[in-house]
Amino acid sequence: MKKEIRICGFGGQGVILAGFIIGKAASVFENYHAVQSQSYGPEARGGAARSEIIISDKKIGYPRPLSVDILLAMSQESFDSYRDDIRDDTVIVVDPDLVKKHEIGRPLYKVQALKIAEELGNKIVTNIVMVGAFTSISGLLKPEAVKESVIDSVPKRFTELNIKAFERGFEAGKNALKDLR
Amino acid sequence: MKYKRDPKRIRQVLGKKVQFILGDMACVYGGLLAGCSFFGGYPITPASEVAEGMARRLPRVGGTYIQMEDEIGSIAAVIGAAWGGAKSMTATSGPGFSLMMENYGFAAMTETPCVIVNVQRTGPSTGQPTLGAQGDMMQARWGTHGDFEAIAFAPSTVQECMDFTIEAFNLSEKYRNPALVMTDGEVGHLRERIIIPEEKDLKLIDRVEATIDKKKFIPFTNSQTRKNCKVPDFPTFGTGYRTYVTGLTHNEKGFPATDKQPDHERLVKRITEKIIDDADKLVSVEKFNLDDAEIAFVTYGASARPTESAMEMGRKNGIKVGMLRLKIVWPVPEKEVHKLAKQVDKIIVPEMNLGQMVHPIREAANGNCEVICAPKIGGEIHYPDEVYKYLEAK
Numbered sequence: 001m002k003k004e005i006r007i008c009g010f011g012g013q014g015v016i017l018a019g020f021i022i023g024k025a026a027s028v029f030e031n032y033h034a035v036q037s038q039s040y041g042p043e044a045r046g047g048a049a050r051s052e053i054i055i056s057d058k059k060i061g062y063p064r065p066l067s068v069d070i071l072l073a074m075s076q077e078s079f080d081s082y083r084d085d086i087r088d089d090t091v092i093v094v095d096p097d098l099v100k101k102h103e104i105g106r107p108l109y110k111v112q113a114l115k116i117a118e119e120l121g122n123k124i125v126t127n128i129v130m131v132g133a134f135t136s137i138s139g140l141l142k143p144e145a146v147k148e149s150v151i152d153s154v155p156k157r158f159t160e161l162n163i164k165a166f167e168r169g170f171e172a173g174k175n176a177l178k179d180l181r
Numbered sequence: 182m183k184y185k186r187d188p189k190r191i192r193q194v195l196g197k198k199v200q201f202i203l204g205d206m207a208c209v210y211g212g213l214l215a216g217c218s219f220f221g222g223y224p225i226t227p228a229s230e231v232a233e234g235m236a237r238r239l240p241r242v243g244g245t246y247i248q249m250e251d252e253i254g255s256i257a258a259v260i261g262a263a264w265g266g267a268k269s270m271t272a273t274s275g276p277g278f279s280l281m282m283e284n285y286g287f288a289a290m291t292e293t294p295c296v297i298v299n300v301q302r303t304g305p306s307t308g309q310p311t312l313g314a315q316g317d318m319m320q321a322r323w324g325t326h327g328d329f330e331a332i333a334f335a336p337s338t339v340q341e342c343m344d345f346t347i348e349a350f351n352l353s354e355k356y357r358n359p360a361l362v363m364t365d366g367e368v369g370h371l372r373e374r375i376i377i378p379e380e381k382d383l384k385l386i387d388r389v390e391a392t393i394d395k396k397k398f399i400p401f402t403n404s405q406t407r408k409n410c411k412v413p414d415f416p417t418f419g420t421g422y423r424t425y426v427t428g429l430t431h432n433e434k435g436f437p438a439t440d441k442q443p444d445h446e447r448l449v450k451r452i453t454e455k456i457i458d459d460a461d462k463l464v465s466v467e468k469f470n471l472d473d474a475e476i477a478f479v480t481y482g483a484s485a486r487p488t489e490s491a492m493e494m495g496r497k498n499g500i501k502v503g504m505l506r507l508k509i510v511w512p513v514p515e516k517e518v519h520k521l522a523k524q525v526d527k528i529i530v531p532e533m534n535l536g537q538m539v540h541p542i543r544e545a546a547n548g549n550c551e552v553i554c555a556p557k558i559g560g561e562i563h564y565p566d567e568v569y570k571y572l573e574a575k
Contacts, residue, residue, distance in 0.1 A: 020372060024201035027374040034201070036372040039311075061490035062565050063371055063483075 001032075002056040003140055004065035007130065008082045009074030009098075011040055011049045014127035017153065018072075019051030021131055025141050025149035026055040035063045048078040055140060070138055072130050073099050074113065093130070093137055093176070109137055109176040116168045125165035128154075132169020137177055143170060183266050184218035184243060188380050194241045198377050204342040204369040205272075208298045208362060209234035210377065211346025212270050215385060217296070218244035219269035221258030223251055223277060226311045227366035228300035231272035252277035256284040256297070263293045264426060266417040268350055268387075272298035274366075275317055276307055279324070285359055286325030287428045292357040292401070292413065292452060294388055296349045299361060300369035301533075303560045312560025313366030315482055315533040319540075321361050322511050328449050330456035332463070333361040333511040335482035339373035345508070351386040352463070356456055357412050363510060365533065367483040367562045388415045391422045400424035401448065402433040411455035456512065465508040466517055470496060474503030476572060477525045479518060479542050481507040483562050484531045491531075491568035500572050510538060515545040522546035529571045531555040531563055 005022065009015040016038045023036035033056045040049035052065050070091045073079035079099045086092065092108040097115060102108065113129035128150060135146045147166055154162045191213050202210070208231050212220070220235040232248070239246045245262075249255040255271045262269040273281060278299050288295055303309035304316045315335075317324075322331045332352050334345035346362050353360035391398055391414040393405050400422070404410035416422030425435035430445040432438040438445075456463070469492060471477060476495075480488045485506045495502040505521055507514065522528060528550055530539040536554035543552040555571050557563040 020201070023372055028199050028201050034374065036201075037367075037370065060486075061493070062487040062562070063367065064562065066564070 002054065002058070003069045003138070004067065005053045005055070005070040005072070005134075006050055006065060006068045006082060007072040007074070008048065008050040008078035009127075010078060011047045013049070013074050014124070015049050015074065016040070016051045018127040018131050019053050021128075021149045021153050022134065022141070022146070023053045023055075024153065025146040026053075029145035029148045030141060032057060033060050035060050037064055048075070048081050050078060050082050070134070072134055073102075074126065074130060075099065076101060091137065093133055093173075095126070095130070107180050109133070109173070109180060111169065111172045111176050113169060113172070116172060117165060120161060120164055120168065122161060125162055128162050128165035129169035129172065132166040132171075133173035133176065136170045136173030186216040187242065190242050192377075192380075194238050195377055199374060200377070201372055201374055202339065203230055204336070204339045204364060204371050204373075205230035205300060206234045207339045207342035207375055208272060208346045208364070209238060210375070211343040212296070212350070213238060213242060214343070214377070214383060215268060215347045215350035216387075217268045217270050217350065218242075219259065219262035219267040220244070220271065221247045221249050221255040221262065221269070222271045223249055223255050223273070225252075225274045225277045227302055227313070227369050228272045228274045228277070228298065230369070231298055231300065252280040253284065256281040256288070259295045260284060260288050260291070260293045263295045264418045266419075268294070268354065270296040270298065270350075272300065274300050274302045275304045275314075278317055278320065282320070282325045286327060286329065288359040289325070289329035289452065290327070290428050291426050293359065294353040294357050295359050296346065296353055297359060297361050298346065299363050301363065301365040303558065309560040311366060311370070313369070313483060313533060313562065314558065314560065315363070315365055315484065315537070316558075318363060318510065318532070318534065318537040321363055328453055330358065330453045331361065331511040332356065332358055332456065332509070333363045334508060335363050335510045336368055337482055337485040337506065339368065339371060340375045341508070342368065343375055343377075347383070347385070351384070354386045354388045355412070356459075357388060357415065358452075358456060361511075363482065365483050366560070367533075390414060391416045391420070395421055395423070398422050399433050400435045401431055403451070411451050411458065460512050461516070463509055463512055464514040464517060466514055467506040467508065469504040469506070471503035471505065471521065473501055474525055475501040476503075476527045476529065477521055478502070478504040478529050478531060478568070479507070479521070480504065480531045481510050481538065484533055487563040487565045488531045488568050490565035491572070494565060494569050495572045502572055507538075513538070513541040513545060518542050518545035519547060519549070522549035522552070525550055528552045529555050531557070531568050533557050533562065
């Protein structure tokens with residue numbers, strides 16, 4: 001098994017943290033090999049940012065994706081700039097409120113991550129909602145492993161909020177799966 | 182007061198045994214595990230996380246972090262701390278490494294143990310901040326003036342960033358020479374799993390301090406307590422051993438002796454031979470599929486990753502290709518490369534520059550096979566395909 005995952009958004013949304021959580025879940029809380037890399041512009045906020053993770057059951061040589069298996073997009077600009085290398089069978093998950101123009105001639109998974117985060121009282125956890133959605137849609141990692149990784153990676157005083165965000169995202173991902181079938 | 186390495190405290194600060202961290206942070210962990218108690222630095226991307234990690238953690242283990250006014254000041258502070266008895270380090274990237282060159286030579290000339298982590302980025306000059314390169318490999322060897330020997334590691338993984346930083350401290354302490362961790366933006370900014378070694382599995386080397394009668398102590402000569410050892414015993418400042426530290430050519434007492442050829446030759450031959458004499462012990466390589474290889478990649482650091490993928494593609498397609506990965510790049514493992522050159526028809530050297538380590542490798546091959554460079558610049562690591570195409574080229 002080898003899967004290449006890209007999470008993209010604008011700077012400040014926490015796409016790097018989201019990638020970090022997924023990579024850690026795979027390699028620390030499960031026993032896969034994982035690498036996570038990132039690229040972002042000079043802006044602290046705004047601009048397109050991306051975080052890329054490779055998960056494999058074998059040693060990982062080349063550390064960056066060659067063709068993306070799963071794409072999670074949290075902003076229009078990043079969705080437009082970071083999808084040159086997607087394939088017909090690439091799993092695409094977007095937040096339709098953040099990526100309004102997402103028609104690519106085939107169905108994709110829609111998860112209203114920002115809306116869910118706002119319902120939970122803090123849009124800062126939009127990224128964790130996406131991590132939850134990734135977990136159910138991809139089925140790559142055990143939900144408990146990803147949840148452990150979330151808990152291990154966020155400030156203690158926000159543990160509860162982040163767990164809720166993860167769980168709501170996980171459910172939203174399941175619903176998105178149903179919608180597409 | 183002298184820093185006492187406290188394993189329990191270090192492990193409390195480092196946290197869990199298995200973690201998913203940045204290559205830069207792994208250099209921090211390696212330094213702390215090795216007993217580093219002083220970091221003098223100036224932030225520069227993609228090495229800033231090393232300074233940041235040290236700033237947060239060193240004070241918690243009882244060490245000192247100083248952000249200096251620039252890189253020249255940083256390496257100067259690191260050298261001073263070393264003479265005060267500390268294991269000390271700094272971290273930088275190309276532009277800062279250039280600024281450190283004068284004092285890098287000073288550290289070699291004054292036989293000061295210290296570690297420099299260079300998270301290489303694209304140059305020349307300010308180049309491409311944050312993006313990786315391997316453009317400082319020759320600067321590591323020849324960037325400072327005069328005759329000296331470089332000791333340099335090149336990590337390919339995050340785990341190796343930690344392991345090689347520990348090893349760099351060990352060799353710098355053993356030989357009283359600066360030691361380099363020549364990583365790059367690609368590995369420095371990559372996150373991977375690391376496993377922190379147990380205390381019982383850590384092999385740490387500390388410099389041998391002067392212990393003989395203070396009146397008989399000679400600071401810049403062969404060890405007075407170890408036989409056939411060209412590394413002098415270390416007179417830590419404040420312990421009462423008289424010494425004088427200068428970058429000028431000095432006699433055995435450390436005093437400037439700039440006008441006599443024999444003094445210079447004796448000094449510089451000793452500081453280079455203490456390392457050259459041990460060249461066989463300083464070989465650290467990893468071999469892949471070399472037994473029946475007709476073509477060999479010789480590579481190091483981040484470049485070894487796509488090269489390994491290319492080698493696997495080659496093997497799948499029936500090409501007898503292997504790989505020699507250098508973990509210690511300076512000194513170059515000349516005998517290993519020479520032996521390999523006699524076996525294979527071609528050596529290919531993928532590196533993230535327009536051809537640097539290819540030169541000493543070609544010299545070591547000594548005409549026994551063709552040695553070609555597989556360059557990549559511009560802040561990107563080679564694609565496996567780009568390396569692979571060298572296998573098919575006639």
